[in-house]
Amino acid sequence: MDLDDPRLQVAAACRGLSTYGIGSQIGGHVSMRADDEDAYWINALDRTFEEMTPDDVVKMDYHGNQLEGDRVVSLGADFHDGIYANRADVSSIVHSHGPWITALTALDRPVKIWHNLSTFFAGECAMSDDDTFEAIAPGLGDKSTVLIPYHGAITVSDSLARATALHVTLEYAAELDVRMSGIPDASPMPEDMVPRVKELVTRAGYLDLTFDLILRRAAEATEEAGESWLVEAMA
Numbered sequence: 001m002d003l004d005d006p007r008l009q010v011a012a013a014c015r016g017l018s019t020y021g022i023g024s025q026i027g028g029h030v031s032m033r034a035d036d037e038d039a040y041w042i043n044a045l046d047r048t049f050e051e052m053t054p055d056d057v058v059k060m061d062y063h064g065n066q067l068e069g070d071r072v073v074s075l076g077a078d079f080h081d082g083i084y085a086n087r088a089d090v091s092s093i094v095h096s097h098g099p100w101i102t103a104l105t106a107l108d109r110p111v112k113i114w115h116n117l118s119t120f121f122a123g124e125c126a127m128s129d130d131d132t133f134e135a136i137a138p139g140l141g142d143k144s145t146v147l148i149p150y151h152g153a154i155t156v157s158d159s160l161a162r163a164t165a166l167h168v169t170l171e172y173a174a175e176l177d178v179r180m181s182g183i184p185d186a187s188p189m190p191e192d193m194v195p196r197v198k199e200l201v202t203r204a205g206y207l208d209l210t211f212d213l214i215l216r217r218a219a220e221a222t223e224e225a226g227e228s229w230l231v232e233a234m235a
């Protein structure tokens with residue numbers, strides 16, 4: 001199996017996310033659009049991100065039918081259908097219940113900018129009205145990120161690498177935000193500073209570099225678990 005295999009890519013993203021403390025419980029999903037058909041690859045429900053391997057990734061069409069594989073997938077796969085159908089620009093969707101992300105959703109507002117990397121979410125962080133699957137795709141609109149109250153978040157992008165890197169960055173931005181929110185006199189980045197910083201971190205290729213890091217961490221985690229599929233594909 002090589003690094004281009006979508007099952008390997010989805011599983012590697014799950015394993016990488018788990019090294020950031022994201023997805024240690026059942027639930028959460030990573031998907032990527034299949035080439036040349038109305039379908040996508042997504043992880044099965046009955047494994048945590050920490051356990052995911054390429055064998056745990058199935059192919060679904062946009063109507064809930066499993067085209068390849070025979071596993072239970074999350075009922076939340078419904079909102080992947082809705083997002084892929086509505087957003088031609090989206091090639092990958094990452095949903096998790098990351099602990100800092102979930103804590104942030106209780107504040108019922110978009111993430112505040114406490115760090116350079118938080119600028120990725122400036123003007124890009126939507127709020128879902130509630131956590132019904134029907135509300136999530138419309139809630140996301142044309143943005144990259146949606147916070148789902150008392151539940152978690154979704155990040156989307158034009159590649160699995162960037163959707164995953166964005167998710168890890170959101171967990172970091174959320175931790176800063178939740179930690180800073182109670183501190184008197186602390187103020188987030190001034191609004192007139194945000195566009196310049198956002199342009200800088202985008203031009204620096206931060207998200208793609210971060211995905212390389214996520215892959216290295218995933219490779220280490222699989223090796224520690226005695227699994228060779230990812231290390232062999234990266235060799």
Ligand SMILES: [Zn+2]
Pocket residue numbers: 027028076095096097151152
């Ligand atoms: Zn969920």
